Amino acid sequence: MSSDSFDIAIIGAGPSGATAAAYLARKDLGVALIDVEDFASETLHAAWLSAKAIPILDELGVKAGNLLKAPISELTFFNADFSKSSQARFDQHAGYLVERSAFGKLIRNSAIAAGATFMPKAAVTEIRLNEADLVLTLNDHRKVKSRLLILATGRDSTLATRVGFRSDAISGGLWTAQVDATLKSKQSTQARVCIVLGLDGGGGFCWCGTWDNRAVVNINLPQSRDRVIEQLQAICRHAFQQNVLPLDLADQAARATFYQSPAGGALDMDTHVAKHTLLVGEAGGFVSAANNEGLYPAMWSAKLAAETIEESLRSKFSQDTLMSFDSKWRMQMVDYLRSPHTDIRFLLPLIFSNQPMADRMGAAFLLGSNM
Ligand SMILES: Cc1cc2nc3c(=O)[nH]c(=O)nc-3n(C[C@H](O)[C@H](O)[C@H](O)COP(=O)(O)OP(=O)(O)OC[C@H]3O[C@@H](n4cnc5c(N)ncnc54)[C@H](O)[C@@H]3O)c2cc1C
Numbered sequence: 001m002s003s004d005s006f007d008i009a010i011i012g013a014g015p016s017g018a019t020a021a022a023y024l025a026r027k028d029l030g031v032a033l034i035d036v037e038d039f040a041s042e043t044l045h046a047a048w049l050s051a052k053a054i055p056i057l058d059e060l061g062v063k064a065g066n067l068l069k070a071p072i073s074e075l076t077f078f079n080a081d082f083s084k085s086s087q088a089r090f091d092q093h094a095g096y097l098v099e100r101s102a103f104g105k106l107i108r109n110s111a112i113a114a115g116a117t118f119m120p121k122a123a124v125t126e127i128r129l130n131e132a133d134l135v136l137t138l139n140d141h142r143k144v145k146s147r148l149l150i151l152a153t154g155r156d157s158t159l160a161t162r163v164g165f166r167s168d169a170i171s172g173g174l175w176t177a178q179v180d181a182t183l184k185s186k187q188s189t190q191a192r193v194c195i196v197l198g199l200d201g202g203g204g205f206c207w208c209g210t211w212d213n214r215a216v217v218n219i220n221l222p223q224s225r226d227r228v229i230e231q232l233q234a235i236c237r238h239a240f241q242q243n244v245l246p247l248d249l250a251d252q253a254a255r256a257t258f259y260q261s262p263a264g265g266a267l268d269m270d271t272h273v274a275k276h277t278l279l280v281g282e283a284g285g286f287v288s289a290a291n292n293e294g295l296y297p298a299m300w301s302a303k304l305a306a307e308t309i310e311e312s313l314r315s316k317f318s319q320d321t322l323m324s325f326d327s328k329w330r331m332q333m334v335d336y337l338r339s340p341h342t343d344i345r346f347l348l349p350l351i352f353s354n355q356p357m358a359d360r361m362g363a364a365f366l367l368g369s370n371m
Contacts, residue, residue, distance in 0.1 A: 006030040006117070008309055009136055009146035011124045011159060013037070016281025016298035017152030018107035022060040023306035025114035029313065032144050033108070033116045034136070036123035044180045045100040046209060046216035048072065048193065050366050051093055053296040056303055062110045070097040070191040070211035075362045077351055078196045082242045084352040088362025095366040097191040097211050103295065119144075127163060129275045148309050148322070149277040152302065155262055157283040163274045165284075174292055175228045177258035178218040179236065179249045186213050187246070194244050195365065196235055198348050200224055203339075205291075206235045208244050215245050217253070220261070220292045228258045264289025266301075267337055272329065273322050278305040286329075289339040291365050297337060304329050336368040347371070 008024055010017045013035035021033040049068075057064045071093035078085050112118050119138075126137035127149070136144040153159050161167040187210045196206040204221040217239065219232045232253040240248035265285020266272070272279040280286065281298035288297055305325055312321035350357040363369040 004032065004117070004142070004144050006032040006144065006146040007313060008032070008148050008150060009034065009134070009144050010150040010152055011035075011136070012152035012154060012281070012283070013039070013104075013108055013118065013120070014152060014154055014281065014298070015104050015107060015295050016286070016302040017150065018104060018111050019056065019060065019299040019302035020150050020152065020280060020306040020309075021111035021116040022062070022107055022114055023303055024309060025111055025116040026060070027310055028115070029310070031111070031116040032119060032146065033111055034119045034122050034124055034138070034144065036121065036139075038120045039101070039105065039108070042099075042101050044182070044214075045178070046180055046214060047098055047100045047103070047295060048207065048209065048293075048366070049096045049098045049103065050293060050296045050368065051095050052367055053299055056299045057107075059303075060107065060110050061114075062106055064106060067098050067102055067106055068096045069189060072096060072191045072193050072366065075365065076194040077358060077361065078194060078242075078244075079348065079352065080196060080198045080201075082196070082238050086352045086355070086358040088358045090362065090366075094362065097193065097209050097214075097216075100295075107299075124159060127159065129163075129277070134276050147276070148312060148318070150302070150305055150309065151277060151279045151283055152281045153283045155259070155282045160279055160283045163277055165272070165274065165279055166269055173223050174220055174261040174263045175225050175258055176218065176220045176261050176292060177228050177232050177253075177256040178216065179232065179252045179256050181215045181247065181249055181252065183210070183213045183215055183246060185246075187211060194239070197351065198344060199231060200227060201345070203344050204231070206232070208235070208239050210245065215247065215249065217245070217249055225258070225260075229254060229256060232256060261287055261292050263287045263292050264337060264339060266329075267334065271326050273325050275319065276322070278308065278322060278325050280305045286333070286337065288337055288368065290368070297333065300333060301329055304332065335370070340364065340371055342371055
């Protein structure tokens with residue numbers, strides 16, 4: 001039985017874990033980045049990425065040029081039956097359509113290039129928190145020893161619950177499902193993104209996107225688990241009839257998997273700090289309650305955690321320094337993560353009749369700006 005020693009172990013090599021690993025490895029710290037997946041198969045999963053994430057990618061030295069080929073410079077809004085529409089325009093690119101797996105791989109590769117030890121196909125089955133360090137047990141019985149731990153295990157994280165973090169706060173009430181398709185012909189390389197607002201007469205929304213030879217429809221419904229697939233199919237049909245999408249994805253939508261999002265969950269948690277441990281990304285509920293955006297909050301929370309870890313390793317009072325993570329992320333991220341104070345039902349008529357309101361809604365959606 002071998003035992004490897006590191007300054008920091010990170011469980012989960014998704015966008016949050018990989019961001020923390022890249023940041024810490026660039027500071028010449030010994031980083032183990034562990035994931036049960038091998039990431040060998042590239043699944044097609046489109047996502048929109050806020051332009052706010054670009055400075056973090058730059059800071060990590062991630063060469064993202066190839067990935068950011070589908071910029072979003074305008075959004076089209078529709079009401080639920082597609083009878084009204086408006087457009088929000090941006091002076092600069094406000095976001096990008098990206099492939100989620102390619103995006104994660106890019107950050108992981110940056111962490112590996114900076115010196116992080118990547119351990120794929122390794123499930124962490126046990127965490128033992130000692131007085132001065134911690135020991136992880138992997139499914140192949142290897143042991144990984146480290147001084148500090150970042151838990152970046154994504155939604156439904158059983159490890160987070162076992163370390164003592166509250167799981168009820170991060171099992172939010174928003175349901176999401178997505179269909180992705182490859183088209184026969186190329187569309188424009190420019191991303192074309194439409195957002196359907198006011199689904200089910202409330203805060204439900206859907207986004208449809210096309211770029212290159214790809215099409216995607218993603219739905220988000222609060223409290224409406226049973227209606228997710230039904231509504232996704234209806235939107236797919238409408239979007240095709242209204243020429244928003246070049247094909248009808250309703251049949252595919254019938255087979256879509258749906259997920260419960262931890263949107264806004266971070267705000268309801270008492271703490272994201274346990275003994276030697278910080279909790280980041282979706283595992284910590286770092287998902288915007290306004291638009292179910294997860295990539296940028298995952299990276300942002302991971303960057304703040306990595307900064308805290310770096311300080312903690314230099315501090316005589318390591319655990320006290322770790323505790324500062326709670327106030328640090330709250331001070332910086334709360335406004336970005338919480339639901340807008342305004343009820344979307346009151347805003348809807350204005351978004352379709354008033355250009356500045358459409359522009360403000362666009363900036364709120366992609367850049368988290370205040371309405
Ligand atoms: C259908 C869908 C569409 C989405 N669309 C968008 C979008 O358009 N824009 C956007 O911003 N966000 C989107 N998101 C959300 C975004 O993908 C997540 O917020 C983001 O991936 C969270 O990153 P993470 O690193 O925290 O978690 P994850 O990406 O979930 O990574 C967690 C990792 O931990 C690993 N792991 C878990 N347990 C263990 C263990 N015991 N041992 C070892 N490894 C373990 C998992 O294998 C996984 O690789 C979407 C999500 C879904 C499901």
